[in-house]
Amino acid sequence: MTLLMNILTVFVSVALVGNYVFSETLGICPFLGVSSKPSTALGMGLAVTFVMTLSNAVTFLVFEYLLKGKYEYLQTIVFILIIASLVQFIEMLLKKMVPSLYKSLGIYLPLITTNCAVLGAANNAVGNDMVSGDFILSTSYGFSAAVGFTLAIVIFAGVRSRMDEKDVPESFRGVPITLVAAGIVAMVFNGLLSGISFG
Amino acid sequence: MKLTDVKNQFADGLFNKNPLFVQVLGTCASLAITTTVKDSIAMGIAVTAVLTCSNLLISLLRKFIPNEVRIASYIVIISGFVTIVEMLMNAYLPDLAQSLGAFLALIVVNCIILARAESYASKNKPLPSVVDGIAMGLGFTLALFLLGSVRELFGAGTFLGFSVFGKNYTPIGMLTSPPGAFIVLGCLIALFQYFKKRFSVKKAASSDAKPDSGKPQEEQPDNASEAKEGDAS
Amino acid sequence: MKNVKYVAKIALPLLAICIVTVAVLAAVNAFTSPVIAQNRQSELDANMASFFGEGIETSVVENAEFDKSVKIVYSVSKGGALTGYCFDVTGNGAYKGKIEVLVAIGADGRIIGISNVQNGETPSIGGRVLTEDYISENYVGHTSAQLERDKDVVFLSGATKTSTALNNAVKNAFAAYRLLSEGKEASK
Numbered sequence: 001m002t003l004l005m006n007i008l009t010v011f012v013s014v015a016l017v018g019n020y021v022f023s024e025t026l027g028i029c030p031f032l033g034v035s036s037k038p039s040t041a042l043g044m045g046l047a048v049t050f051v052m053t054l055s056n057a058v059t060f061l062v063f064e065y066l067l068k069g070k071y072e073y074l075q076t077i078v079f080i081l082i083i084a085s086l087v088q089f090i091e092m093l094l095k096k097m098v099p100s101l102y103k104s105l106g107i108y109l110p111l112i113t114t115n116c117a118v119l120g121a122a123n124n125a126v127g128n129d130m131v132s133g134d135f136i137l138s139t140s141y142g143f144s145a146a147v148g149f150t151l152a153i154v155i156f157a158g159v160r161s162r163m164d165e166k167d168v169p170e171s172f173r174g175v176p177i178t179l180v181a182a183g184i185v186a187m188v189f190n191g192l193l194s195g196i197s198f199g
Numbered sequence: 200m201k202l203t204d205v206k207n208q209f210a211d212g213l214f215n216k217n218p219l220f221v222q223v224l225g226t227c228a229s230l231a232i233t234t235t236v237k238d239s240i241a242m243g244i245a246v247t248a249v250l251t252c253s254n255l256l257i258s259l260l261r262k263f264i265p266n267e268v269r270i271a272s273y274i275v276i277i278s279g280f281v282t283i284v285e286m287l288m289n290a291y292l293p294d295l296a297q298s299l300g301a302f303l304a305l306i307v308v309n310c311i312i313l314a315r316a317e318s319y320a321s322k323n324k325p326l327p328s329v330v331d332g333i334a335m336g337l338g339f340t341l342a343l344f345l346l347g348s349v350r351e352l353f354g355a356g357t358f359l360g361f362s363v364f365g366k367n368y369t370p371i372g373m374l375t376s377p378p379g380a381f382i383v384l385g386c387l388i389a390l391f392q393y394f395k396k397r398f399s400v401k402k403a404a405s406s407d408a409k410p411d412s413g414k415p416q417e418e419q420p421d422n423a424s425e426a427k428e429g430d431a432s
Numbered sequence: 433m434k435n436v437k438y439v440a441k442i443a444l445p446l447l448a449i450c451i452v453t454v455a456v457l458a459a460v461n462a463f464t465s466p467v468i469a470q471n472r473q474s475e476l477d478a479n480m481a482s483f484f485g486e487g488i489e490t491s492v493v494e495n496a497e498f499d500k501s502v503k504i505v506y507s508v509s510k511g512g513a514l515t516g517y518c519f520d521v522t523g524n525g526a527y528k529g530k531i532e533v534l535v536a537i538g539a540d541g542r543i544i545g546i547s548n549v550q551n552g553e554t555p556s557i558g559g560r561v562l563t564e565d566y567i568s569e570n571y572v573g574h575t576s577a578q579l580e581r582d583k584d585v586v587f588l589s590g591a592t593k594t595s596t597a598l599n600n601a602v603k604n605a606f607a608a609y610r611l612l613s614e615g616k617e618a619s620k
Binding site: 022023024025026027028029032073074075076077080081084110111113114115116118119120123124127169171172174175176177178179180182183184186187190 | 223224226227228230231270271274275278279281282285286301304305307308309310313373376377378379380381382384385386388389390392393396
């Protein structure tokens with residue numbers, strides 16, 4: 001029962017309240033570049049969720065049983081190599097099993113390796129009081145962060161699909177207006193959740 | 200011949216191909232770190248150090264690294280330098296290391312470094328690669344500095360920790376929060392694009408483009424949040 | 433045979449780079465980790481001195497019932513008599529801001545002082561929270577009962593993340609303190 005409560009707490013505090021995009025500002029590059037089609041955004045989110053859940057699971061095991069204590073300074077290099085391998089693996093998997101998604105994600109698929117959210121979630125899980133030292137909680141942490149990321153990019157794809165570039169002043173076209181819109185969405189998102197506090 | 204190349208590289212790094220304002224790389228760190236000017240500069244310097252070292256090493260090894268494993272090799276090299284910077288900072292500049300926090304380790308996934316490794320260092324000689332590293336790093340630091348200045352000045356009323364406007368100024372707290380970061384960055388990029396258009400004609404005499412457009416750009420952001428009409432003098 | 437040669441040809445340079453990198457990191461680690469450990473120790477000593485004064489003996493207290501948020505507990509004595517405890521605690525903030533601080537609580541149950549150990553995972557302007565004034569106004573000299581009543585601890589605008597975190601850290605310290613003082617009462 002307590003485990004379930006803990007998983008739920010982790011989920012709400014990472015996917016919603018401490019959303020990786022709107023609150024921690026991680027995972028911004030793909031967030032900005034993702035298409036304005038919510039379906040592609042969802043596909044991207046699912047791929048990232050898969051990678052992040054696996055990555056948190058694997059990095060937890062490696063840290064707990066290999067690195068902790070004497071080899072902690074190797075955390076950065078080992079974690080990023082694990083992530084790079086996982087992304088490579090996902091690429092091959094998608095190419096074989098869902099080639100349409102593979103094609104529509106294009107360059108953004110290998111770029112998941114440099115998505116700060118992935119490495120960020122792995123690192124944060126190690127340093128977080130609540131989930132460090134617990135395999136299930138650490139993995140849920142990665143999953144929750146990814147779900148929050150997916151939520152953010154899907155919402156935002158919807159917002160972007162409604163923005164017409166012709167209404168925007170010239171200097172703001174492209175990235176700038178996207179950022180300003182993202183800021184407004186972030187304010188709303190955080191504002192809606194401001195009542196919730198976990199401590 | 201050589202000196203003009205270097206000047207062009209700096210013009211690119213600082214202005215024409217500014218990693219943050221033009222290439223829009225390294226956004227994660229820039230949104231989170233720039234709440235104070237001190238942190239912005241610290242991050243900028245850390246990134247420049249890693250970028251320059253990795254550019255140098257990758258350029259030196261460019262004929263040795265097989266094409267199929269190049270990305271993996273770059274990642275290993277970059278994370279090596281990031282870890283070294285982490286360890287040195289924790290030992291000799293612990294306060295700075297604490298302010299940068301988790302984002303110090305995240306330099307390894309800062310797209311700027313991998314992008315420069317892939318598009319420049321792997322195809323050029325060591326010396327130009329070092330210059331590229333310094334130029335792009337400086338450009339990134341400049342961008343972070345501008346972003347941090349706006350956010351700290353108007354969001355907290357201080358600059359480098361020193362109170363600027365006195366007790367009567369009510370800070371616009373929102374600017375120091377993530378949504379504020381998005382908006383300020385968006386406005387700065389818009390401003391930058393505007394200036395780039397106005398001054399791009401001068402690219403031919405590239406050594407003039409930098410000092411000329413550098414100045415109005417530095418003054419403008421202070422007014423950017425007040426006069427959002429986006430007009431220059 | 434050709435296949436193996438090909439794989440070796442592309443894998444070996446990568447392997448070589450990995451090995452050299454790890455070796456360099458191990459070397460740098462060898463000479464920076466003692467420096468880091470030394471820094472921590474002197475920081476701790478300085479903090480202890482400012483809380484409790486000179487001539488103190490400290491020892492680490494272990495207790496299986498301490499919450500995960502309590503990192504280390506030091507019991508501080510002067511001339512054999514218990515002067516108080518120092519708690520290295522963390523506290524979670526409203527969103528995800530986490531703070532780690534040293535909270536010194538005297539034998540009378542009052543807070544002697546709070547100092548910074550590490551200012552949270554993601555940097556924020558919350559660094560401002562730990563100013564002398566803020567802490568002495570709202571925390572120093574208070575007992576846990578007083579803090580419960582005084583819901584008026586003013587959260588700095590724009591730094592809500594870290595202020596809630598600090599409050600929670602102090603709460604965690606008191607929880608550990610209660611555990612210790614109750615344990616003492618029981619053993620009497």
